Amino acid sequence: MTGVEARLRSYGLGALLALGLLLLAFLYPQYVESLGDLPLVGDYIPSLSSMVIMLIVTAMALGLNIVVGYAGLLDLGYVAFYAAGAYAAAWFASQQFEQWTFHFGSVGISKELPGIHLSIWLVLIIAGVFTALAGILIGLPTLRLRGDYLAIVTLGFGEIVPQVVRNGDNVFGFDLTHGTFGITPIDSPGFGSVGDSLGLPLSYQQSFEREQWFYWTALALLLVTVFCSRRLRDSRLGRAWIAIREDETAAAAMGVPLMRTKTWSYAIGAFFGGVAGAFYASFRSGAFPADFYFNFSIFLLCMVILGGMGSIWGVILGGMILGYLNVAGLATIGSKVQSGTGWDWFEPTKFQFGIYGIIIVLMMLLRPEGLIPERRHKRELELGVADTPLYDVTHEGADTDREPRND
Amino acid sequence: MAAAGVTTTLDRLRRSGFVALLGFALLGFVGIWLVVNLVKTPTEFVNIALIGLTYGAIYGLVALGYTLVYGILQLINFAHGDVFALSGLVSFTTIVSVLGLDRDASVLAIVGGMVATLLVIMAIFAVVNATIELVAYRRLRRSPRLAVLITAVGMSFIIQNISLATYGVNFRSIPSFVPRSEVIGIGDVTYSWNKLAVLLITIPVLVLLTWFVRETKQGKAMRAVAQDTEASAMMGINVNRTISVTFAIAGALAGAAAIVYLLQFNIRYDTGFELGLIAFTAAVVGGIGNLSGAVLGALVIGFVQAFNEGLTWYTPGSDWTRSIVFGILIVILVFRPEGLLGERTPEGA
Numbered sequence: 001m002t003g004v005e006a007r008l009r010s011y012g013l014g015a016l017l018a019l020g021l022l023l024l025a026f027l028y029p030q031y032v033e034s035l036g037d038l039p040l041v042g043d044y045i046p047s048l049s050s051m052v053i054m055l056i057v058t059a060m061a062l063g064l065n066i067v068v069g070y071a072g073l074l075d076l077g078y079v080a081f082y083a084a085g086a087y088a089a090a091w092f093a094s095q096q097f098e099q100w101t102f103h104f105g106s107v108g109i110s111k112e113l114p115g116i117h118l119s120i121w122l123v124l125i126i127a128g129v130f131t132a133l134a135g136i137l138i139g140l141p142t143l144r145l146r147g148d149y150l151a152i153v154t155l156g157f158g159e160i161v162p163q164v165v166r167n168g169d170n171v172f173g174f175d176l177t178h179g180t181f182g183i184t185p186i187d188s189p190g191f192g193s194v195g196d197s198l199g200l201p202l203s204y205q206q207s208f209e210r211e212q213w214f215y216w217t218a219l220a221l222l223l224v225t226v227f228c229s230r231r232l233r234d235s236r237l238g239r240a241w242i243a244i245r246e247d248e249t250a251a252a253a254m255g256v257p258l259m260r261t262k263t264w265s266y267a268i269g270a271f272f273g274g275v276a277g278a279f280y281a282s283f284r285s286g287a288f289p290a291d292f293y294f295n296f297s298i299f300l301l302c303m304v305i306l307g308g309m310g311s312i313w314g315v316i317l318g319g320m321i322l323g324y325l326n327v328a329g330l331a332t333i334g335s336k337v338q339s340g341t342g343w344d345w346f347e348p349t350k351f352q353f354g355i356y357g358i359i360i361v362l363m364m365l366l367r368p369e370g371l372i373p374e375r376r377h378k379r380e381l382e383l384g385v386a387d388t389p390l391y392d393v394t395h396e397g398a399d400t401d402r403e404p405r406n407d
Numbered sequence: 408m409a410a411a412g413v414t415t416t417l418d419r420l421r422r423s424g425f426v427a428l429l430g431f432a433l434l435g436f437v438g439i440w441l442v443v444n445l446v447k448t449p450t451e452f453v454n455i456a457l458i459g460l461t462y463g464a465i466y467g468l469v470a471l472g473y474t475l476v477y478g479i480l481q482l483i484n485f486a487h488g489d490v491f492a493l494s495g496l497v498s499f500t501t502i503v504s505v506l507g508l509d510r511d512a513s514v515l516a517i518v519g520g521m522v523a524t525l526l527v528i529m530a531i532f533a534v535v536n537a538t539i540e541l542v543a544y545r546r547l548r549r550s551p552r553l554a555v556l557i558t559a560v561g562m563s564f565i566i567q568n569i570s571l572a573t574y575g576v577n578f579r580s581i582p583s584f585v586p587r588s589e590v591i592g593i594g595d596v597t598y599s600w601n602k603l604a605v606l607l608i609t610i611p612v613l614v615l616l617t618w619f620v621r622e623t624k625q626g627k628a629m630r631a632v633a634q635d636t637e638a639s640a641m642m643g644i645n646v647n648r649t650i651s652v653t654f655a656i657a658g659a660l661a662g663a664a665a666i667v668y669l670l671q672f673n674i675r676y677d678t679g680f681e682l683g684l685i686a687f688t689a690a691v692v693g694g695i696g697n698l699s700g701a702v703l704g705a706l707v708i709g710f711v712q713a714f715n716e717g718l719t720w721y722t723p724g725s726d727w728t729r730s731i732v733f734g735i736l737i738v739i740l741v742f743r744p745e746g747l748l749g750e751r752t753p754e755g756a
Contacts, residue, residue: 074553076560141741148483148556152687153740156733159684163730294680298560305557354568360561361543364554 025219029212043332048211050327055218056280057326058319059225061303062312063272066229068301069310069374070238071265072245073143074151077158079297081270083165084134085277086287088127090183092118093282096175107190108203120189120282124275131274132267139266143259155294162292177289184286189217189279205285214283221279222316225272229312232268241265242310242376295353299326302356305363308370310377317371322359326352426742444718450595455717456710461602461671463702463709464609468664469686470693470701471616472657478633478696479653482555486539486562488683490658493570494532495665495674498524499579502669510582517584525608525666529659536658537651539566545647563680570676580673605667612663613702616656620698629653633696681729685712688736694746703747708732 028051035045046054060082067075090096093106095115103111105119118126142153169179177183190203201207204214232238240261243251252258281287299322307318330348337346348355363370369378445452469491476484502508506520543562547555585604589597620626628649631639640646668674668682685708693704711732716725723731739746 072553074556142737145740145744148481148552149740149744151556152483152691153737155684156688156736160730160733163727167726298564301557301560351568351572353564354571357561357564357568361558361565364550364558364561365543365546368550368554 022223026216029209029215043336044329046324046328048215050324052211052214052218052283053280053327054320054323055215055222056276056283057300057323058303058316059218059222059276060273061300061307061315061319062222062225062229063269063276064300065269065304065310065312065315066232066241066272067265067269068304069308069315069377070233070245071241071262073262073265074148075154075266075269076151076294076297076301077154077156077161078269078273078300079292079294080138080154080158080161081131081135081273082277082280082296083161083287083289083292084131084270085127085274086281086291087165087177087183088130088274089120089123089278089281090186090287092116092123092126093120093187094183094185096178096183105192106187107192108188108206117187119192120187120278123282124278127278128271128275131277132271134274135266135270136263139263143262143266155297158294158297162289165292166289180289182286182288182290184288186281186285186287188285189214189282218279218283221276225276226312226316228272233310233312237261237264245310246376298353298360299356302360305360306371308373308377311370311372311374314370314372314374322356325355330355430742440721441714444714444720444722447720448718451717451719453596455713457596457598457602458717459710459713460706461605461709462712463706464605465664465668465671465705466682466686466689466709467702467705468609468612468660468667469682470689470705471613471698472660472664473683473687474690474693474695474698474701475629475653475657475660477690479629479650480544480555481552482544482559483687484657485556485559485683486566487536487657487661488679488681488686489563489566489570490532490536490539490679491661491665491668491683492674492676492679493535493566494528494658494662495669495678496570496574496579496676497531498528498662498666498669499581499674501527502581508582508584510584512584521584521666525663528662528666532658532662533655534658536661537655540651540654545650563683567676567680570679574676576675578673578675581669585670601670604670608663608667612660616660617698619656625649625652685732688732691736692739692746694748697746697748700746700748707747708735711735 029048032045032048032051036042036047038045060078063081064075064078067073067078093116095113097116098114100116101112101114103113103117105122106113106117107119109117138154138157142150142157145153165177166180168177169175188203188205190205190207191198191200192202196202201209201213204210204217207213233242240251240256243254243256244258244261248258303318303322304315305318306314306322307316308314330352334346334348337343469488472487472491473484476482476487501524502520506524508517508520512520539562543558544555547558583601585601587599587601589599590603591598620629628639628644629652631642631644632646632649636646639649665674668678686705689705689708690701691704692707693700693702695701712728715723715728715731
């Protein structure tokens with residue numbers, strides 16, 4: 001008992017805050033409606049289904065954070081992993097492959113329905129593993145490249161994957177992705193008849209409290225991602241990632257296997273993107289190629305930058321803020337301002353990526369460590385890194401013998 | 408120890424041999440495919456190659472902007488493509504609204520108006536691009552390179568949205584003043600005036616650029632800074648001004664490319680994103696940082712695109728253009744990161 005107490009005390013205020021937030025988040029479905037009735041702010045409260053999307057994109061941002069924040073590899077094509085996860089869900093839990101009929105733990109649908117229908121819980125894992133394999137496949141040839149070359153190659157993959165998906169309705173006569181129509185409907189998560197007898201929903205989509213169950217599951221998904229991110233960061237692998245981020249040459253000299261460590265970061269980052277993507281596909285009951293565009297990668301990157309690269313709390317904050325703005329906030333603010341002032345030109349949703357661009361540039365110029373900075377990364381930014389330095393204009397002398405900056 | 412060294416060397420040889428074999432096999436297939444297409448449909452083949460030349464000229468102008476900036480700052484200036492699109496939209500306004508040129512105008516008015524627009528747009532966007540550097544990138548000289556790269560992505564979105572806010576989502580095009588009638592026609596092979604106009608603008612710009620970089624003092628300074636920033640600073644070169652000049656030239660090239668593009672195609676706020684990526688690929692294929700490499704790479708990519716979209720015998724078609732171009736980018740970066748003409752850089756190794 002004393003051990004637990006001591007640990008709690010050592011975590012201190014942070015743990016208390018986290019528990020409080022968690023409790024508030026868990027009870028959100030209970031009080032969201034009364035929040036909506038509040039004067040002034042009521043209209044800005046995100047609905048439950050908006051919250052589901054916000055939680056899912058935050059989980060994806062945490063996955064991206066492993067690649068960008070921990071290992072320092074700029075990935076501009078993370079949307080490829082989202083697509084891989086969504087399509088894995090579509091292949092294993094829909095009527096896409098009508099030529100085969102296979103059911104395993106499917107809920108809420110007739111057992112005679114053609115196609116492969118696995119339990120969504122299983123599909124989430126399969127999608128994660130599939131996406132991780134895709135990450136390794138993309139990583140193996142490209143991770144030898146450093147920095148900006150890697151960024152452009154990942155961007156290339158991020159552009160190729162959606163095109164393959166769009167054109168994949170006739171792969172030598174085989175309909176793999178159903179082209180521009182996307183694959184829909186995708187089966188719903190649920191607990192089947194066993195869960196039904198325990199008071200859990202048989203199938204989420206058919207449940208009366210559909211959104212509430214999706215919300216809790218998304219919250220659980222996010223919590224698992226946060227837990228894994230934390231444990232990974234403090235693990236041997238995580239420390240190797242951070243060593244690579246801070247100084248690749250020094251890390252290699254200390255015996256960190258560069259390729260293997262980087263590939264792991266790709267695989268694990270991809271895993272979380274795939275799981276979240278599969279869950280999102282199940283929530284929306286479809287995987288549509290129009291969702292997988294470059295801007296989405298930047299949207300996730302912006303969350304990581306806004307919150308603070310490498311900082312879990314920061315990415316959660318950044319993800320929730322931008323997720324909210326994207327799903328509901330900008331539209332609400334736009335219509336409020338329009339009706340309040342009559343400014344028809346005020347359309348923040350149309351220019352949302354311009355807004356994200358401004359956020360990115362301002363953060364980089366003014367607060368590159370993010371809203372809630374990670375301690376180590378902040379020091380790195382303050383002291384500079386042993387990356388190939390650009391010419392230093394503000395200080396005289398060569399960069400190699402520079403002093404730590406004090407401003 | 409020696410034995411281990413020998414085995415790794417052997418291993419590397421064998422591996423590179425295999426990779427080279429794979430590469431030659433691939434090139435061989437492409438060669439056979441081209442020859443079969445040439446034999447089957449010779450007229451179309453030549454016509455399509457001429458289209459490829461036009462694409463290549465446009466990509467070349469944009470690719471030079473990427474390669475100049477990369478050479479000097481090792482920065483992929485993501486915003487470059489969007490500067491291109493914005494300059495295209497502004498030139499549309501200049502030609503159609505300000506000068507009021509249309510198809511009935513006299514030849515002298517059209518030529519004079521186009522040249523005037525070209526000069527004005529090149530000047531304006533030289534200033535715009537240098538300003539972007541001043542506002543967004545200069546303050547990050549000390550930061551990790553990732554930070555500058557991310558800022559460039561952010562700038563790209565900002566400029567794209569400026570275009571969107573000013574011009575909306577519609578495509579804009581100028582009236583086709585340049586006749587599509589043929590300059591030279593041999594049988595069914597035709598080379599039209601509007602294609603020639605592209606080269607008539609591109610080639611002088613390239614000659615001017617080469618002269619500038621090779622012969623002038625400022626050009627020499629650019630090359631020196633690209634080679635070694637610190638040493639050139641010690642030799643008394645004003646590094647900041649040189650970087651500004653480089654960005655200005657890149658902006659001017661983007662402006663020229665946009666006018667050339669307008670002669671052939673229509674343009675809208677997001678045209679620059681994809682075209683920028685293709686042009687960047689061209690710069691990498693040729694060897695980033697290398698000026699003639701950028702032009703060569705652009706021609707290669709231009710031909711690839713034209714052949715892929717135009718030929719008929721076993722051709723993937725325009726649905727796959729983007730995948731093919733990025734596939735080439737990935738293959739080049741993985742197997743020959745220094746590009747066709749470039750030198751091996753530490754980054755690519």
